[in-house]
Every structure is written in structure tokens, then in C-alpha cells.
Amino acid sequence: MIRDYEKVLEDLKSRTHFRSVKNFEGKEGKYIRIDGQKLLNLSSNNYLNFADNKEITEEFLSEVGNNFSFGSASARLLTGTLPVYGELEQAVSNLFEKDKTLLFNSGYHANVGINSSLTGSGDVIFSDKLNHASIIDGMQLAKSKFFRYKHNDMGSLEKLLKRERGNFNNAVIVTESVFSMDGDIADLKTLVELKKKYDCILVVDEAHAFGVFGQKGLGVAEALELLSDIDLIVGTFGKAIGSMGAFVTGKKVFIDYFTNKARSFIFSTALPPINIAFSKWIIEKKLPHTYEKRRKMLELGKSMGSESHIVPVIVGENDKTVELSQILYQNGYFTLPIRPPTVPVGTSRLRLSLTAEITSEDVECLRNILKI
Ligand SMILES: Cc1ncc(COP(=O)(O)O)c(C=O)c1O
CATH class of the missing domain: 3.40.640.10 (Type I PLP-dependent aspartate aminotransferase-like (Major domain))
Structure with missing residues (x-):
């Protein structure tokens, strides 16, 4: 049977499974810029703030990078x-x-x-x-x-x-x-x-x-x-x-x-x-030299009910997950809805990933909204 690519995409859209690449305007430590807004980035694996870090990049380049x-x-x-x-x-x-x-x-x-x-x-x-x-x-x-x-x-x-x-x-x-x-x-x-x-x-x-x-x-x-x-x-x-x-x-x-x-x-x-x-x-x-900041990050994760710095907020349905991430967006938080096939059907979620710069004050409002 001939594969109808348009139909596959339409089907993904109808099930809120469609993905597209987002363009961000910039990243500054724990924040990310999108649509002219600066949001707390809770969707990054930059756990120790070594990526996208101007000071670190400059230090590396001047010490060894130029070789x-x-x-x-x-x-x-x-x-x-x-x-x-x-x-x-x-x-x-x-x-x-x-x-x-x-x-x-x-x-x-x-x-x-x-x-x-x-x-x-x-x-x-x-x-x-x-x-x-x-x-x-x-x-x-x-x-x-x-x-x-x-x-x-x-x-x-x-x-x-x-x-x-x-x-x-x-x-x-x-x-x-x-x-x-x-x-x-x-x-x-x-x-x-x-x-x-x-x-x-x-x-x-x-x-x-x-x-x-x-x-x-x-x-x-x-x-x-x-x-x-x-x-x-x-x-x-x-x-x-x-x-x-x-x-x-x-x-x-x-x-x-x-x-x-x-x-x-x-x-x-x-x-x-x-x-x-x-x-x-x-x-x-x-x-x-990162032990102390890693310890604090893991403690924050624990206080939010996780065993690590990755805090899953399982919602279930795709559209409700997308809706919740939009509410958080309006409150200054960047989180991505994670949907099948990345996770099993019926377990769509927000995956909050903490980074070492994030403090408990930063996530207070989010915790109130999510009740975690
Ligand atoms: C458990 C696990 N292994 C491997 C990878 C892939 O690593 P990389 O992004 O370096 O390709 C990921 C990426 O998210 C992951 O979560």
C-alpha cells in the first residue's frame, strides 16, 4: 500500500502528537527567551549550567580552546x-x-x-x-x-x-x-x-x-x-x-x-x-567542584516528590498536558509536554528537569499550580 505522508501528518495532528522544531531567541543561564518573553527553563538537560554559558566558554577558549x-x-x-x-x-x-x-x-x-x-x-x-x-x-x-x-x-x-x-x-x-x-x-x-x-x-x-x-x-x-x-x-x-x-x-x-x-x-x-x-x-x-550545587538540586527534586532532578508530572491525555504547559507558560515557566511515542500511551506528562541554578523560590508558583 502507498504511504500517504499528508494523511500520516493529519492523523498526528488530530491526536495532538504532531511535533515541530521551535526557534528560541536565546538562553541565559536558567532562563530561555521565546516570543519576546523570558521564562524559567524547566526543559533543559543543562543541569550544571556549563552549556550556553558565556563565562565558561570564554574561560575555556582562553585557557585551552584556541589550540x-x-x-x-x-x-x-x-x-x-x-x-x-x-x-x-x-x-x-x-x-x-x-x-x-x-x-x-x-x-x-x-x-x-x-x-x-x-x-x-x-x-x-x-x-x-x-x-x-x-x-x-x-x-x-x-x-x-x-x-x-x-x-x-x-x-x-x-x-x-x-x-x-x-x-x-x-x-x-x-x-x-x-x-x-x-x-x-x-x-x-x-x-x-x-x-x-x-x-x-x-x-x-x-x-x-x-x-x-x-x-x-x-x-x-x-x-x-x-x-x-x-x-x-x-x-x-x-x-x-x-x-x-x-x-x-x-x-x-x-x-x-x-x-x-x-x-x-x-x-x-x-x-x-x-x-x-x-x-x-x-x-x-x-x-x-560541583558537589554542593548538585546536592542542592537533588534536594529540590526530592522536595517535589522525585528521586532525582527530573520531576515527572503525569497528566494522562495529550490535550490536557498541552493545556497545562500553556498555563505554566503564562506564569513564566517553560515546560514541554511529553507525549507518545516518547512515553507510553495514556501517560503524557510534563517532564520538569531542574538545573543547579534553580531555587525553591523560582518554583514556588509552579508548585502551587501543580500542587506538588
Ligand atoms: C537515557 C538516555 N540515553 C541516551 C540518550 C541520548 O543521548 P544524546 O542526547 O547524547 O544522544 C538520552 C537522551 O535524551 C537519554 O535520555
Whole structure:
């Protein structure tokens, strides 16, 4: 049957699912400018205010940035690797106390590359039902079978492991640590127990926790003292670090394997050297001094009923969610309605993401409106 593109778009519009790119006029710390208005930005992953930050950018450029160019012009395995790439990989390995690290161009590239290559025919992946689209896309590209367990439900996972583990060769369990749309935290302790009991490889995506949780800011695994028990840790530089790119860190054999098998790593031009240098500069020079502001941000999240700095306000229907975000807009808050397919049908929501500059006074009026 011929696909009628106009009809698909009309259908999306009729269900309030239609998306379009918004143009903003500017960003200043915790604020965002749109339609001549300055609003508190509650839809940003710029958790530590390192992105879009004039002072930080100027400091970086004058200290080191001027030595780096804006294009790598080649994939890493061809001529796209200058010393700074290896230095960033080594810095991450040192922080996480792992053998080796591999950079990817984004968290999306990392999850697609890892989850598509780690298993093959005769293998299996067990994935949390609410894992990010990039993990799902990776699993769909893999030649292995995958099962999705109920969100953060260790009973549901163990039931599947009991029933299915024996039917496959290699097995992987994959989870986010802080769930991007719900702000809750994976039960990493039980996941480690289960991965040991059922002989699985455990992959943890710390996209929203790297730069936020733990004494050093490495994520939930650090905070729970589980770093050495997790086989592969994924982190992104595009969120709290305020840069771009991602990494996977773990045993040498896995990292060498991804270097040879992860197609999203192999077949894409490396990120610009200046970007790699910025990520390295932030994690070495700035991240070590962020503990107090991260602690305050997490406390504010807790006071709003969340386990993290991501506060979901689940409304249910699409149009009501859009309506609520408009009410908040009129009161000076920028929040985006999150709708299917990003979240399951019937759970449309506002996803409030706090950043370290936001104070309890900033969100007082919002809390009154939302009654949280
Ligand atoms: C859990 C999770 N993993 C990976 C990604 C993708 O990371 P990136 O934006 O660096 O591609 C996201 C992005 O929102 C995410 O929420």
C-alpha cells in the first residue's frame, strides 16, 4: 500500500502528537527567551549550567580552546584521532577505574552501537520497559532476541531470567540509571545480584546521572559503590557536562570489541577536536567542584516528590498536558509536554528537569499550580 505522508501528518495532528522544531531567541543561564518573553527553563538537560554559558566558554577558549579546530574530517579509525581523544578516553577510564573507554558521537550513537553489536544470533537481551529509544533501536538492529521486563520490577526480570536464560548463549541486562522521563532510579544493587546469579553482562546508561549523582559526579553506580560490579557504563557529555558526545567504559575486551564491531562508532566522522577538548576540560577542571550545587538540586527534586532532578508530572491525555504547559507558560515557566511515542500511551506528562541554578523560590508558583 502507498504511504500517504499528508494523511500520516493529519492523523498526528488530530491526536495532538504532531511535533515541530521551535526557534528560541536565546538562553541565559536558567532562563530561555521565546516570543519576546523570558521564562524559567524547566526543559533543559543543562543541569550544571556549563552549556550556553558565556563565562565558561570564554574561560575555556582562553585557557585551552584556541589550540583546537572545529572539524575532524574523518572517522576515528581513519585519520580522525588526535591526542585529545585518547586523553579524554583515559580521563574517563581513570575516573571510573575501568580498563578502557571508547568515545561515541552522542548517547544515541553509543546505545545503538553497543546494543546492536554486543549480542548476536543465539544470544539474548533483557531490557527495562522504559529504556530510552536509542537502547530500543540498538536492540532492534541486533540479531539476538530481546525481552522487556516491567519497569524497574526486579521480580518481573527474575521471572524472565528463570524462564529464558537457559535457552540462550550470551545474555545482557540493560537499564538506564536515572530514567529520563520518570526521574526514578534503577535498582542497581539487585541488578548486580541478578547479573551475577544468571551470568549476564550488565550495561548501565548513566546519561542523566553522569555529572549529577555521586561524590565525584560519576553517576548512580558511584553513589551506590557499584562501579566495579557493572560491566559497561555509558555516559553522555551532552547533558550535565554541557558539551556533546558520549562514552562507554569497561573491560578492555569489550572496548576493543566495540572498536571493531559498533557500526555507529566505525562509520561516522569523529566529533570536532574542540568539542572533545571542552568535555575533557569540564570533567577535569569544573566537575570536581560541583558537589554542593548538585546536592542542592537533588534536594529540590526530592522536595517535589522525585528521586532525582527530573520531576515527572503525569497528566494522562495529550490535550490536557498541552493545556497545562500553556498555563505554566503564562506564569513564566517553560515546560514541554511529553507525549507518545516518547512515553507510553495514556501517560503524557510534563517532564520538569531542574538545573543547579534553580531555587525553591523560582518554583514556588509552579508548585502551587501543580500542587506538588
Ligand atoms: C537515557 C538516555 N540515553 C541516551 C540518550 C541520548 O543521548 P544524546 O542526547 O547524547 O544522544 C538520552 C537522551 O535524551 C537519554 O535520555
